[in-house]
Amino acid sequence: MSDPTELGVAALVAAYAAGRLDPVPVTDAYLARIARDDGTLRSYITVAAQTARAAALASRGRWLEHRPLGLLDGIPIALKDNIDVAGMSCTAGTAAFRDRAPDADAPVVEILKRQGTVLLGKLNMHEGALGATTDNPVYGRCMNPLRAGYTPGGSSGGSGAAVAARLCAAALGTDTLGSVRVPAAYCGVFGFKPTNGAIRSDGVVPLSVTFDTVGPLARSVADIELVAHALLEPPARNRAAQRELTSAPALADLRFGVPLQLGEVDMEPAVRSAFARFLDALRAAGAAVIPLDLSPWHPSMTRRAGLLISEAEGHLYYAEQLGPGLPGLSASFAAMLRYPAQARAARIVAAYALAEDVRNACMRAFSVVDALALPTAPQMSFPHEIAAPENQADCTALANFARGPAISLPFAADPLPIGVQPLAAPGGDHRLLSIAAAADRLLAPGHF
């Protein structure tokens, strides 16, 4: 039998359904691969071998009886270490929470367990989800599987690395200003940020209640869809028929808006040219590609406002949990959380007001285009040894301000992959995934 860790979520479901594969050896293969490779990668903080094997065994029984609990039954998935699983340590990447062991599952974990998912363990992350290199001072410097010594991005860096290195079939991360999509881009995988609130984010150690979302990383749009559709909340009752409307779109019927403000981003030439090739491919497929002025969105200003809000809301949480001295946080994390307390209240209010104005600008754009298209990060992955560029979230924070869904699709560039990112209006999650599937078929020849 070939190595089952090479199969993604969709291929595994098909193999389980056909009786060609069994969750037990699949889980064992993942655990063996983690044991072999994660010493260098440091993508896991906790490996839950025993409970994973037990879950796999139970899943095998259900598949043998042709009675799986759901499409994710027996699929080995891992979770960023800020998502609560009852009885499993949940550190949020900080020493302060080294012994934190929640006694209840986060709602997303309840859903996964109800589906019979095999939880392989908890993944490394940037401390407190505030940062995008996953050079974690306590749980290890997480590596990009594509190149030794390079960052996987962050804050869900362990999720990006584990998916790319085939150490899980899919992972959940969290995205406040780009924390699912940046590691997806750096590691050459797919990462989905849903509409705020569309996937429940309670039971997750928060950074910013305004911006936090939970989303999957995986190896294909189809794999993302299988996980996302399981986790997305049912639509409001008075929009119950919306799901039926999301038939697969033809690219020739779609309009993509490209913000003029991308010109303000200090982008690596390889990212800019790969993104231009993506737009060319959309045009060649008959899609309309429309330059749009998204004022008052300005990438760096918006990212800084998002950071200020995240730090301020993060401070609220950590000060309540740990007390004002913030014991157990690294000096740099604590300093970031304390920064807004020194700022004038008016500056924080202005940041929230900007968020609202940017959201309104996006809503107006979405009345004329189906999706916005942006690169995911302005740069490819870089060595841990160099200082992280400030602008990693310049292109991702927009979707957090807009509160709508976005997905990072991997695209070949030289020498490492980049991400391209369609964004849609809040509530258009299922539709955006259909658009992404269509767009991804264009990228496939250039997949990393």
Place this chain on the structure above:
Amino acid sequence: MSDPTELGVAALVAAYAAGRLDPVPVTDAYLARIARDDGTLRSYITVAAQTARAAALASRGRWLEHRPLGLLDGIPIALKDNIDVAGMSCTAGTAAFRDRAPDADAPVVEILKRQGTVLLGKLNMHEGALGATTDNPVYGRCMNPLRAGYTPGGSSGGSGAAVAARLCAAALGTDTLGSVRVPAAYCGVFGFKPTNGAIRSDGVVPLSVTFDTVGPLARSVADIELVAHALLEPPARNRAAQRELTSAPALADLRFGVPLQLGEVDMEPAVRSAFARFLDALRAAGAAVIPLDLSPWHPSMTRRAGLLISEAEGHLYYAEQLGPGLPGLSASFAAMLRYPAQARAARIVAAYALAEDVRNACMRAFSVVDALALPTAPQMSFPHEIAAPENQADCTALANFARGPAISLPFAADPLPIGVQPLAAPGGDHRLLSIAAAADRLLAPGHF
């Protein structure tokens, strides 16, 4: 001919279409009624008699040729005096803006003008839209047409009073924490707050960019629908079919959630019993009425958080417009705007974080109920001479936090009307109006 000011929007459109009435005498009748009654009511700040007559004359020509510009062609509408109309004074109810004359129309005004609407003038309001009595120190104490010396509510008090007194066919107000719905309830008319951003609120003197919305007040749900449907932005392209789904619902198919937290509101007995009668009527019509825990929503705490955010964001705007001394604002308005600057930044951040948590609680509720049902204000209108109760917005601020649509329907109580208020999930505006039409048929025997 009977008095045409007794006809609402829908009846006027029908009469124009049938050639039974002509916008010129209708407009003249409104202007005559304003001249006769508004000396005591003080609902108008500016009466635009000349431009209104010119618009009516142009509209007459179009109706004679059976080529109206839209369903609002020739309908006499008035606007709260914080909505910009080119060349017309726009005071936001404050002396500071006595000479403010914008040179461009707000987007909502552009839409009304494109439809051929007759703009009668600009309506009185609580200073700066921050308060709910419309006892305006500069432009006059606006009176409730239902009882001499009583408040029409606010901040869109002039809009409520003018609609109730038949001094316009419909009005636009703005709603930050309840400013459309409270005056609708006190004056016995209908008032609609849309999904945030669903009706454009740029070109309006802001109070809080996070919470501000623009919405109509009118004499029936049908009249509200005619104005609202003209103003609501087209849905995002990827939700284009949503409008088609809003067929009229049967009450027997609907589920209404009633927050347990209403028990915390200090409510007048007449309001509580009228609201209970409304719920009884829903049940009798076959609707499910479901008690819900909306934690962390707590009415007074949420209202105070909303006030803090509104004051902070309002301060941002007025300090930028007027300078830090806030010249031209009344002492009490200036003091309210300055209040958050003295608060710790963490308190403001906590208010924004609470807004997000409340919104998430509402979204979870909307996955099990079609609408929430609340009274509009905890009290009936009261004399201007007594101090305004603090809790006027306890039941209305919820929709501003949830960012979804809400409509206040008038219902008879003793001795003055109250409002009952269905709320729906963001984006469900058309559907909520259909629900309101169905619910209103139950209330009709008890209409004030």
